[in-house]
Amino acid sequence: MFSSSEQIKRTFAMGLLIGGVFLVCGLILLRQVSSQNERENALYLYDTVNQLRTLLQRQIALDFQTLHGVAISLGHVPEKEILPALKEVNDNNAFLRMGLAGRDGRVDLVDIGGELRRGVNLSGEPFFQEALAGRAALSEVRDNSFGPGAVAYCAVPVHDSDGGIRGVLVAANPADVFLNILGISLFDNRGVSSLIDGSGAYVLRSTAGGTAGGREGDIFHLGSLEDTTREQVLENLQKNQRGVFFYTTEGEKHFAAYEPLGVNNWFLLCTVPAAALSLAPNALWLSVCVIIGLALLLSFFLLWRVRSISNRYRGELERLAFVDPLTGVRNVNRFKMDAAGLVRRNPDMVFAVWYADIKNFKFYNEMFGYEMGDKELVRIAGLLTDCDGPLAICCRVSADKFAGIRPMRSREEFTREFQELCKRIEGDTARLSRAFPLALHVGVYSTDTAQAGEVSFMDMVNRANIALRAAKEGNSAACVFYSEDMRGLALRQLDIESRMEAALKGDQFKLYFQPKVDIQNGNRIHGAEVLARWHDGDRLVPPCDFIPLFERNGFIIQLDRYMFSRACAWLQRRIREGRPTLNIAVNVSRLSLMQDDFLHYYSNTKERYAIPDGLLELECTESLALFDERFREMVLELQKRGFRCSLDDFGAGFSSLNVLKELPIDVLKLDMLFLRKSRDLKRERIVLSNIIAMAQELGINTVAEGVEHAEQVDFLRAKGCNMVQGYAFARPMPEAEFNSLLDKLRGGAMPLAQA
Template sequence: MIDKDNQHSFVKTYVIAVIICIGFLAFSLLFIFHIMRLNQQESANYLNESAQQSQTAVEKQISGDFQTLDGIAECVGDLVVLNADQVGQLLKRINDNNVFIRMGFADKSGIIDFYDINGDIHKNVDISREYFFNDALMGKDVISRTVEDPMNPEHYIDYYAVPIRHNNEVVGVLCAVNKSSVLRKIIDAPVFNDRGFTNIIDSNGDIIMRSVQTGERYDNVTRLNELGILSVGEQEKLSQALKEGESLSFVYDSDAGKEMAVLEPVGINGWFILTVAPQSIVRDYYNKTAIGMILIVLAACLIFLYLLYHQSKIMAKSRNELLKAAYVDPLTGQRNNVRFRMDGEDILRENKNAPYGIWYCDIKKFKFLNDLYGYENGDKILKRLSDILLNHNRKDDLFCRVSADNFSGIRSYHERVELTDWFNELVREISESVMDKTRYLPIELCMGIYCTDDQSEQLTLNDMIDRANMAQKSIKEQIGSQMTFYTEEIRNQTIKETEMEALGKEALEKEEFVIFMQPKVNIQEGNIIAGAEALVRWNSSQRGMISPGEFIPLFEKTGLVVDLDRYMFEKACQWLRNYLDAGRPALNVAVNVSRLGLFQEDFVEYYSGIKQKYRIPDFLLELEFTESVMLDDSSAFKNVVEILKKNGFRCSLDDFGSGYSSLNVLKNLSIDILKLDILFFKEGTDLRREQVVIANTVAMAKELNIRTIAEGVEDTEQVEFLKSIGCDVVQGYVFSRPMPLMEFDKMLKELNGRSIDVLKD
């Protein structure tokens, strides 16, 4: 059911829609009438064009006939003696080769012998009284009006007469006869689907040739002024046009209604082409079109209004459900982020002096939980956490799921210890409630809290949530469930990290990151340098040398470490290419690859491409991976290692023993090198047990054809022990600190393959 506001909104919308439809209909009608006027003008233009086409065709036909006759007359006039029999025989031969049905020569007496095209001869025909004969004697080319053929009453003919000159004097008349059907075919062309017609009239307004389309109602009409009723003005224009031989368009009233007429001068004998069509033809056609278009527009408006009404009913029916869905998280069934921020602002505004904790919580390693137990169980964990939060809610407490496994909320308190106790209780309850599903990977929460009693400036709820999120992120990498309160130090650290990230991007562009090499010494072959690890150092133009421990963790969080990995790899390849081009002996160079860099889609393609670009021989480049990549996707890592080895890379597992090392790593991965972490030498309390573990790890690696490197070695006793158990290579301060490329190159030249000495303390 629609409430009053919704009802008012519905009525307002519907009224606006009706007004729009009326406006659209009115505009459509105006447009249709405008188109009708244009079409009427177009029809008038069409009538003019039709008359002009008829005029052109008639003029062309008559002019062509006169040209033929003038040519014959000139030939006849050139005869020395105009003998009737001689001329007659000549005309008979000529007439056999043209379109005229008969032809003859008349002297000034007007007596003529006509020679038919079929061979008949009509002797002594008197044409002396005919106007066309007399006009021709006066030197004019003349065509008669259409008359009945005296030789064949069933046909109608037109007489053509042209003067025959001899010594520039008219001595006779060449007369030819043609069927009137020749010209009638021209004016019989259909006009407006045979509802119009075309006639030929003379300058007196007399009709001299009718079209077959003229119709019975014009049978008795012989003059132009008998067609219908013209206004005085139209009559004057018509008379002027006939007199001056001008074109004219006019409208007159007839028994059948108004007629449109066009007058076009032929330019011969004072003739005109008269083309007529009922005005109703155009009007009726476009009226029907207009009515059809109006009905279509009206139907469209009605359909639109119906659909609008129907849609409005559907929207009104589901409005409450839609509003509810807009503010409810579909997974937890509680407030969503939008509704939480709306309600939270209201609570903080109404309770300005009450202390509230604005918190932001994240489930640590939730991606691994999803991968390990499936998305369905992951959703159940989120739902369970939501239920626990709801059970702990008090008056004015709110929470929502922000996104994925991130929750945010508002909680009232008197003492901050209440918030700490509440968080610990949340951790206990969520851990106990889902223990059967996550026994291999326990649930760990990470929460940051911003307390309003610390507020030194006016902040919005969004600002407070951002600060709580800052606090949460500051402890996210710590082990186990963690909770902390926001402090300005956290904000300053966040700002510092943001600035350093921006500085890092600029440093990559300026190439401020430089390579330091730490030699790797083969202790089984006389302490000779077997290679080196390329380590990054940042020589900032603004802050000087920056420790890797300060920027590497940050770059890993922001993703900038991928660009740094690739930058270092290409720089190492450039140096190695120059080193080899100088004729120096082959040297193994190891480059670190971050966990994030490894799982880029184009990882293998990029690294293989750079190797090929600098033409580095196979197996001189070693890519070092930390064992933590095994936690992300061990099968994918295994596949990448196999592809890299096929592309000429050596692969080593770095920091073995410092994290989640297991025998599965050695069993399942076809790595080339295993790097033992210095933690083996520093964190143990039982040296004998420690040495047993190390010795057996090295032994297992040898059995699997995996070379071993001990890194971080700092004293000679450790070197002697490692040598005794068969460890291949040592890397550490006992032989050399990391050094710039120039110093490393100088060391290689000075040693020239000889043993490197142990550094003294």
């Protein structure tokens, strides 16, 4: 048997052995945990830097987008109106000052408060030269020459009507715009974000808490840094590559990560103490010491602690990656994963994949501000998620767009439920804005369609979006289900949009003329309406396919001007050839009338072609006269410049007698749909007769369009209508055919078309 002293020695030795084993295990564990922790921390820090970089890039892109919008509007503004226009624009933006620099670099800057800084010379500035070369540019951060703080100048080229560069639009942005983003709280306010350049020097430096920290110094003086690390960081910066490194300051280890910003060779740098990311090394060493006495228990505790920290950070990353920061609902990335899984796990269930946006939300933001708009988005997101369940989820896609998926028993039930939701949304906002109440447009794809088994989930979302476009084309909130016809229409519209520019440059849009016949004076041709027809090779694209689309995407402005110029050229040829002239009516869209240079362009074109007064008539729609208060002044100015003005489609919409009372128009065009859609022809003819009589007493000529039958011509002649336009006499015809018709008639009567 062993003696007590030997027993004590053996026990002590065993304790030392066990303690030594646990110590070695603890050291190995410490090394593994530290390495894993550093890798996870580096990845997490990279993700954080990327999110801040995205915010900075969006801010810079938004500034350039704003300036490009202003630059387009300034392209045709006279010099003397530049500064007042910029003052008005700048009052609605966050720029400290703005100005339009000439090609010589001289600029008068107008402050946000209206104060002028005259004669500033930017000719030697690299950002000015870059913008003058046709590219948007951002200056370095510099001291504010006219006040406290620092600024960065944005610059974009301003083009004139001939496509040349008229000058450069510059705007001073306070450095606080960037500092506010850099100052976003990171890691419980212990992380610090800064902007550096390719040499490592600070462009903008913030401190913990988001305050400015000056622009002096560089990152190589952050703390103790090894030479090899310094060389590697500098090499990465010069190659415009991202990287991560460690340094020690005041005995504390820090992580630092940098990412190229994509602007001015700038990088976003984020630094954070290692203790803010993970357990401090000292705590781990203390754990190793304690492990000698409580080794197993402490080991399990450490493993659990490391796992909980990792899970916490992973949860935070998932929240940033999958949750919409404004509303707190799923973002579109999480929605795609969850919804696709729902469809895959429930192949026998019918789902409705819906895509929605908020009608009038843009006007709501403009009237009540973005803060109120954000609150409304949060409220609407809450209403949508109230309908969620185990098999029903939704998300915010972007801006005022939402998407979702839910089981569907029937399309009627789904439509009824969404209509109830629309009423709740519209009812709550109607108190604030009766003119623009909020409501939902909803497009729906149902998985019970014949093609559902062959369609991926993202294709389902895209097709719901196609149905949303169809819903938005209506005049009120609507819930529209997808059909293959919609997809075909969407593809055709995309095809048309891809070819419209080339078609205009290739003269594929042709003039067609529909005669206006004076039925009170022997059925003679008094004038014609010019209509656009698209000849795409041997195919004629129907106007109903491209005119509404052009009105939505804005291309109608270019088409209107092209048709007007071609009509003027046709009249000029007849005048030069000594042929009889006649009144030509050209359609003008609402978008064209709203352009700042509308009067200038149309008047100059008329003068350039030397068209006498009274031969050109501009046709505007009734809806513009009803809802645009500036229309009356526009009509008076056009008449002063020798144009005749007509009101088109009267009677096709919600006609108002105020139009006849208030507008000094020359011609009133009556849409014969007024009669064709009637359920009581006698009553409608009474109304039409009185409209013609009122127009006569007001000195307004009347033209009935869409007239198809001889008996309609007789009725209109008896009631005093001046002219008729329609298939009763002639369809729209190409230019050559119309010229031949005029030569054939030589002022004689236009015969009725054969039935």
